[in-house]
Amino acid sequence: MKKSNALYKNQGIHVITAIFTVEQGVTKVLLVKRKNEPYKGDWILTGGALYNNEDLDSGAKREIYEKTGITDIDIEQFKTFGKVDRSPVMRMVAVAYIGVIDSSRVKVLRETINTSNADWFSIDKIPGLGFDHEEILAEALVYLRSKIVSTDILKALFPNEFTIPEIQKTYEAILNKKFDRRNFRKKLLNLDLIEDTKRTGKFEGKKPAKLYKFKKKIKTKNVF
Amino acid sequence: MKKSNALYKNQGIHVITAIFTVEQGVTKVLLVKRKNEPYKGDWILTGGALYNNEDLDSGAKREIYEKTGITDIDIEQFKTFGKVDRSPVMRMVAVAYIGVIDSSRVKVLRETINTSNADWFSIDKIPGLGFDHEEILAEALVYLRSKIVSTDILKALFPNEFTIPEIQKTYEAILNKKFDRRNFRKKLLNLDLIEDTKRTGKFEGKKPAKLYKFKKKIKTKNVF
DNA sequence: ACAAAAGTGTTGACTTTACACCCATGG
DNA sequence: CCATGGGTGTAAAGTCAACACTTTTGT
Numbered sequence: 001m002k003k004s005n006a007l008y009k010n011q012g013i014h015v016i017t018a019i020f021t022v023e024q025g026v027t028k029v030l031l032v033k034r035k036n037e038p039y040k041g042d043w044i045l046t047g048g049a050l051y052n053n054e055d056l057d058s059g060a061k062r063e064i065y066e067k068t069g070i071t072d073i074d075i076e077q078f079k080t081f082g083k084v085d086r087s088p089v090m091r092m093v094a095v096a097y098i099g100v101i102d103s104s105r106v107k108v109l110r111e112t113i114n115t116s117n118a119d120w121f122s123i124d125k126i127p128g129l130g131f132d133h134e135e136i137l138a139e140a141l142v143y144l145r146s147k148i149v150s151t152d153i154l155k156a157l158f159p160n161e162f163t164i165p166e167i168q169k170t171y172e173a174i175l176n177k178k179f180d181r182r183n184f185r186k187k188l189l190n191l192d193l194i195e196d197t198k199r200t201g202k203f204e205g206k207k208p209a210k211l212y213k214f215k216k217k218i219k220t221k222n223v224f
Numbered sequence: 225m226k227k228s229n230a231l232y233k234n235q236g237i238h239v240i241t242a243i244f245t246v247e248q249g250v251t252k253v254l255l256v257k258r259k260n261e262p263y264k265g266d267w268i269l270t271g272g273a274l275y276n277n278e279d280l281d282s283g284a285k286r287e288i289y290e291k292t293g294i295t296d297i298d299i300e301q302f303k304t305f306g307k308v309d310r311s312p313v314m315r316m317v318a319v320a321y322i323g324v325i326d327s328s329r330v331k332v333l334r335e336t337i338n339t340s341n342a343d344w345f346s347i348d349k350i351p352g353l354g355f356d357h358e359e360i361l362a363e364a365l366v367y368l369r370s371k372i373v374s375t376d377i378l379k380a381l382f383p384n385e386f387t388i389p390e391i392q393k394t395y396e397a398i399l400n401k402k403f404d405r406r407n408f409r410k411k412l413l414n415l416d417l418i419e420d421t422k423r424t425g426k427f428e429g430k431k432p433a434k435l436y437k438f439k440k441k442i443k444t445k446n447v448f
Numbered sequence: 449a450c451a452a453a454a455g456t457g458t459t460g461a462c463t464t465t466a467c468a469c470c471c472a473t474g475g
Numbered sequence: 476c477c478a479t480g481g482g483t484g485t486a487a488a489g490t491c492a493a494c495a496c497t498t499t500t501g502t
Contacts, residue, residue, distance in 0.1 A: 007275045012235050013306070013317050051231045052315045056306035080304040080319045082237070082280035091276045093237050093319065095304045165481070182483075183465065190463085205480030206473040389454070406456075407492060414490090429453030431499040 014087070014094035015060035016047030016133070017075055018140035019068075020123075021103035022157060025173045027123045029137060030108065032067050032115040038088045039130030043121075045137060047094070048114070060097050068118045069109035074156060075099040078143040079136075086132045094132070098140045098147075100156040145175055152193050155214045161197055163209035164188065238311075238318035239284035240271030240357070241299055242364035243292075244347075245327035246381060249397045251347045252327065253361060256291050256339040262312045263354030267345075269361060271318070272338070284321050292342045293333035298380060299323040302367040303360075310356045318356070322364045322371075324380040369399055376417050379438045385421055387433035388412065 019030040031043040046067045050059040057075065064070050075097040082093035108118045121127070123141065128134070147153045148171060157170060168184050188194065195215050200208040243254040255267040270291045274283040281299065288294050299321040306317035332342045345351070347365060352358070371377045372395060381394060392408050412418065419439050424432035 007277075008236055008273045009276070011237055011274070011276065012232055013237070049232045050235070050306070050317075052233070052235065053231075053308060055308055056304065056317065059306075077304065080280065080301065082274070082283075082319065084277060084279055093274075093280065093317070095306065095317065163481085180466075181481080182467085185482085187464085202473095203480085206475085207471065207479080207481045208473075209481055387454085404493070405454080406494085409455085411491085426500095427453085429499085430501050431452080431454045433454055 011091045011093075013050040013056075013059075014047055014092050015050050015056060015063055015097070016045050016094045016136055017060050017064055017097040017099050018045050018137050018144075019064065019070070019073070019099045019101055020140075020144055020174075021101055021120060022170045022173045023103055023120070025169050027173045028103065028120040029123055029126070029140075030068060030103075031119060031121050031127075031129070032112075033117040034130060035114055035116050042130035043127050044130040044133045045140075046118075049092075050095075056095050057097075060095070064099070067109070067112055067115055068106075070101065070106050073099045073101050076143075076147070076153070079139055081132055081136055083132060094136065096136050096140065098144050100144070100153055102157050102159070148174055150191065152214045158214065161199065161201060161211035161213050163201060163203045163211060165205070165209060166203045167212075234314045236314055236316045237274040237280075237283075238271055238316050239274050239280060239287055239321070240269050240318045240360055241284050241288055241321040241323050242269050242361055242368075243288065243294070243297070243323045243325055244364075244368055244398075245325055245344060246394045246397045247327055247344070249393050251397050251400075252344040253347055253350070253364075254292060254327075254332065255343060255345050255351075255353070256336075257341040258354060259338055259340050266354035267351050268354045269357045269364075270342075273316075274319075280319050281321075284319070288323070291333070291336055291339055292330075294325065294330050297323045297325050298377075300367075300371070300377070303363055305356055305360055307356060318360065320360050320364065322368050324368070324377055326381050326383070372398055374415065376438045382438065385423065385425060385435040385437050387425060387427045387435060389429070389433060390427045391436075 021028050030046060032046055034040055034042050034044060046064050047060070048063045048067070050056065054062065056077065060075055061073065064073060077095060077097050080093055080095045084091070086092060086094065103120055110117055126137065129137065154167065154170060158167060164185050165181070167188070168179060168181070172178055193214060194212040197211045197213050199211045201211045203209050245252050254270060256270055257267050258264055270288050271284065272287045272291070274280065278286065280301065284299055285297065288297060301319060301321050304317055304319045308315070310316060310318065327344055334341055350361065353361065378391065378394060382391060388409050389405070391412070392403060392405070396402055417438060418436040421435045421437050423435045425435045427433050
């Protein structure tokens with residue numbers, strides 16, 4: 001392959017992450033505001049150009065750190081976006097990730113070189129986003145929803161102990177759906193993701209609730 | 225973003241597809257042999273560099289056409305690979321796809337500009353592959369297996385009518401697992417992917433078998 | 449008439465769903 | 476002592492896995 005061929009000259013790779021949290025029953029996503037052209041002043045998902053000396057996952061995490069100050073976040077790649085005109089500057093494809101984090105445990109930076117502000121937005125009050133980030137965010141949400149029903153992706157929100165009513169609220173917020181208290185408990189326990197800690201704590205009720213925690217190892221169940 | 229910054233100069237994008245078929249109960253993948261360095265003489269999956277004037281899916285299809293002559297193939301993006309050293313020439317990320325096609329319906333080209341030969345390989349007799357294509361192929365297979373249990377991805381192998389014993393053999397070949405005849409039938413019909421054509425045909429038995437076909441519209445079922 | 453593969457039905461185990469009742473605590 | 480949410484149980488409907496018998500044809 002010839003580097004000089006105009007057919008594939010000046011290409012680049014974005015690594016973009018939709019970082020979600022849930023606060024008081026509301027699903028939110030972290031956005032940053034661009035300081036420079038293109039899309040100056042617009043909100044976008046965290047991300048930026050991949051460097052030559054880093055793998056995709058590392059690049060995505062570096063960008064998260066640079067734009068928000070967040071470290072120690074687990075991310076999961078879900079799709080790559082590559083419409084010809086998705087960036088007005090040059091030909092870029094965007095490798096997109098989702099991440100989940102407890103917003104109360106992180107202090108988000110307000111000012112970086114390329115972005116001013118960084119803030120959590122309720123997913124049903126999203127402003128217009130720059131680049132193709134609205135499309136990316138929409139697909140990120142679909143992916144997030146598909147993941148929480150069978151994986152321990154919510155572990156980031158509940159790294160330690162939690163009660164079932166508490167985590168149920170989070171499921172309901174993300175899936176935008178209500179569940180029967182008793183059936184939810186049975187189903188969740190059946191997924192084999194969490195275990196009883198034999199301790200109790202408080203959530204909303206006056207009666208103490210049992211505390212659970214995510215298991216160390218998880219196994220997935222199969223169709224067929 | 226400055227195009228000249230060495231941190232992200234000279235990057236490129238590969239679009240790679242693992243094309244599968246099933247012949248007489250054996251799952252096979254289409255490989256081509258490289259004519260030029262790097263990896264001259266090695267077998268690899270079909271693919272190549274994305275052009276600036278095409279979307280990702282189009283690029284993947286163009287590469288398939290150029291390397292094998294195959295047109296009219298449905299492909300599905302499943303993951304992007306981006307280890308720093310995955311290509312010795314320059315920094316490339318590979319957007320990977322899977323596709324399924326009936327090998328008996330296509331005539332695969334044997335000679336192109338960059339590749340000589342193009343042939344079907346049983347997935348348990350894969351030669352060493354160039355670049356990181358062994359890793360891509362391994363993940364492609366996992367993805368393929370996850371897809372056939374709930375989608376109409378096998379439609380490409382059975383575009384028209386087929387019998388249940390016939391398609392069962394294909395499922396068994398891909399999943400490398402045997403199923404009970406009666407339960408397989410019930411489960412498959414329950415997936416709501418196929419419908420009775422009210423016609424009959426022959427497969428292996430002497431008794432005529434009912435002919436089915438994939439439905440036009442498919443709906444997916446949910447957990448939670 | 450029989451071998452060989454195709455089609456159908458039943459049963460028991462397990463899940464899922466929809467409910468109703470008791471429990472522990474703070475006020 | 477009672478309101479509030481937390482915990483548990485049960486019955487009906489549905490799914491899943493294992494298995495046996497009948498049907499249609501070619502020879």
